[in-house]
Amino acid sequence: xxxxxxxxxxxxxxxxxxxxxxxxxxxxxxxxxxxxxxxxxxxxxxxxxxxxxxxxxxxxxxxxxxxxxxxxxxxxxxxxxxxxxxxxxx
Numbered sequence: 528x529x530x531x532x533x534x535x536x537x538x539x540x541x542x543x544x545x546x547x548x549x550x551x552x553x554x555x556x557x558x559x560x561x562x563x564x565x566x567x568x569x570x571x572x573x574x575x576x577x578x579x580x581x582x583x584x585x586x587x588x589x590x591x592x593x594x595x596x597x598x599x600x601x602x603x604x605x606x607x608x609x610x611x612x613x614x615x616x617x
Contacts, residue, residue, distance in 0.1 A: 583595075585604035586604065587604060587605055587606040587607075587610050588603035588604060588605060588610070588614055589605060589606075589610035589611075589613050589614050590606065590610055592606055594606035594607075598611050600614070
């Protein structure tokens with residue numbers, strides 16, 4: 528009876544050790560391959576607006592996309608003449 532109990536404890540220790548070694552090797556391999564993923568509890572960050580090649584991008588007051596400013600009224604910018612026509616200040 529004691530011999531069986533010792534075998535079970537030994538098997539439990541061996542399985543725990545093998546899981547640790549396999550985890551370390553798996554992380555090392557994934558870092559080499561570049562397949563790292565963020566942890567499951569990581570919050571996604573908001574992407575910054577894209578940068579313009581030839582000028583500054585502004586957020587359209589109507590549709591919300593970032594584009595070179597077509598026109599503006601005060602602090603409001605518009606991406607197209609259609610959005611400028613749709614705009615109704617609050």
